[in-house]
Amino acid sequence: MRKIVLPGDLLSTNPKLAGYGTYVEGDKVFARIIGIYEQTDNAIRVIPLKGKYNPSVGDTIIGIVREVVSNGWNVDINSPYQAFLPLSENPEAKPGKKLNEILEIGDAIIAKVMSIDPRMRVTITMKDKVCRAIRFGRIVAINPARVPRVIGKKGSMIKLIKTELDVQIVVGQNGLIWLNGDRKKVAIAEEVVYLIEEEAHTEGLTDRVGEFIRRRKNVQTG
Amino acid sequence: MSRPDKFIVDGRRLDGRLPDQLRPIKIEVDVLKRADGSCYVEMGKNKVVAAVYGPREAFPRHIQDPSKVVVRYRYNMAPFSVEERKRPGPDRRSVEISKVSKEAFEAIIMKELFPRSVIDIFVEVLQADAGSRTACINAASVALVDAGIPVKGMLTSVAVAKVDGTLVLDPMKEEDNFGEADMPFAFLIRGGKIESIALLQMDGRMTREEIKEALNLAKKGAMEIYNLQREAIMKQFVEEEEENA
Numbered sequence: 478m479r480k481i482v483l484p485g486d487l488l489s490t491n492p493k494l495a496g497y498g499t500y501v502e503g504d505k506v507f508a509r510i511i512g513i514y515e516q517t518d519n520a521i522r523v524i525p526l527k528g529k530y531n532p533s534v535g536d537t538i539i540g541i542v543r544e545v546v547s548n549g550w551n552v553d554i555n556s557p558y559q560a561f562l563p564l565s566e567n568p569e570a571k572p573g574k575k576l577n578e579i580l581e582i583g584d585a586i587i588a589k590v591m592s593i594d595p596r597m598r599v600t601i602t603m604k605d606k607v608c609r610a611i612r613f614g615r616i617v618a619i620n621p622a623r624v625p626r627v628i629g630k631k632g633s634m635i636k637l638i639k640t641e642l643d644v645q646i647v648v649g650q651n652g653l654i655w656l657n658g659d660r661k662k663v664a665i666a667e668e669v670v671y672l673i674e675e676e677a678h679t680e681g682l683t684d685r686v687g688e689f690i691r692r693r694k695n696v697q698t699g
Numbered sequence: 700m701s702r703p704d705k706f707i708v709d710g711r712r713l714d715g716r717l718p719d720q721l722r723p724i725k726i727e728v729d730v731l732k733r734a735d736g737s738c739y740v741e742m743g744k745n746k747v748v749a750a751v752y753g754p755r756e757a758f759p760r761h762i763q764d765p766s767k768v769v770v771r772y773r774y775n776m777a778p779f780s781v782e783e784r785k786r787p788g789p790d791r792r793s794v795e796i797s798k799v800s801k802e803a804f805e806a807i808i809m810k811e812l813f814p815r816s817v818i819d820i821f822v823e824v825l826q827a828d829a830g831s832r833t834a835c836i837n838a839a840s841v842a843l844v845d846a847g848i849p850v851k852g853m854l855t856s857v858a859v860a861k862v863d864g865t866l867v868l869d870p871m872k873e874e875d876n877f878g879e880a881d882m883p884f885a886f887l888i889r890g891g892k893i894e895s896i897a898l899l900q901m902d903g904r905m906t907r908e909e910i911k912e913a914l915n916l917a918k919k920g921a922m923e924i925y926n927l928q929r930e931a932i933m934k935q936f937v938e939e940e941e942e943n944a
Contacts, residue, residue, distance in 0.1 A: 502851075
């Protein structure tokens with residue numbers, strides 16, 4: 478079983494190893510969040526088990542438009558901070574087209590985090606090939622701390638879901654996941670996502686998920 | 700309730716405890732689904748629930764701090780938590796407890812990580828029986844960890860009282876009401892050791908030596924509570940692990 482650490486647990490006395498989820502005081506490294514302890518040759522990390530999404534540049538996220546303003550859109554990205562999508566960062570924008578004709582309040586979008594200033598004002602962009610407005614499919618919300626498990630090592634988990642179920646899937650780093658495809662298969666995919674969220678801290682998850690999908694498919698066909 | 704003649708008979712207290720013994724403690728984590736982190740604690744007859752929300756966008760805007768997160772702590776007693784109905788709403792006492800507890804938590808939360816946002820900590824006392832602020836701090840500390848908020852360590856709180864000239868750990872109602880002194884502590888526990896004192900209050904009088912002795916007694920009690928807090932948090936993961944096995 479992998480080791481779960483709590484904030485304040487002493488992890489090391491070598492400050493050079495301090496990685497994500499840790500802090501250094503004096504020459505000691507302590508955990509600062511609840512998570513799974515992971516040690517590699519040159520770093521100690523704590524992989525979070527709980528917590529909100531904290532935006533970082535380059536993340537793919539799924540957001541919901543909350544406000545249309547004169548020069549862009551304010552977007553809820555399921556984090557303590559609202560993001561701003563400037564008009565110039567939306568390729569659908571054309572002269573003479575009104576902003577609320579492009580994106581209206583309540584519309585969901587796939588976007589990327591472009592920049593974050595020191596006061597945590599987040600700017601996002603849609604100038605990327607994965608980015609688009611979501612007009613169909615299903616959005617599933619999970620705990621953002623579990624997202625890495627849904628993606629899997631080098632995308633292994635996503636690949637599994639895609640090949641087994643033949644659905645489109647885009648995982649936002651902020652815990653929102655977009656699913657599209659055959660309705661029955663999307664329903665299974667949704668269950669799978671919740672299963673991964675529930676058991677994110679356990680080992681051998683990919684195998685169990687594979688088995689789960691096959692079982693569910695048999696139930697529907699047979 | 701009237702004043703008992705003697706608080707300690709044959710080395711045992713009114714409820715049969717030894718002077719350095721805690722009341723039975725029960726801690727349950729993640730009891731409220733809507734909250735980001737939550738915890739239910741029973742310390743003797745105290746029953747409290749803590750809920751943590753955040754970090755989330757701070758409203759109204761003027762409370763935002765551009766450099767760090769704002770911490771709000773609300774200690775509240777239910778009208779039915781005491782023998783005589785308590786008028787609902789904040790009063791002098793609960794405002795004070797909220798303030799000192801908030802300051803204890805501000806010292807351990809890594810505030811610079813979430814500028815412009817707010818962390819809300821709510822603790823509700825369902826049943827009070829002396830030392831409810833210590834139970835609340837213990838609950839809030841577990842709820843903070845459960846919410847995944849970065850903190851330096853865990854806060855653990857316990858009180859020491861003086862009755863009949865003897866120091867007793869974790870006083871119950873009679874000892875608190877009719878004792879000579881009462882001293883709640885909260886400690887920051889890090890790396891399995893008591894690192895610093897985050898809260899200290901006193902009611903009544905104690906000598907310098909008694910305070911030193913009280914501190915040692917409280918440290919011992921706090922370590923016991925800390926182990927229970929840890930156990931309660933770990934339990935949720937162990938159970939899931941077993942289900943899958």
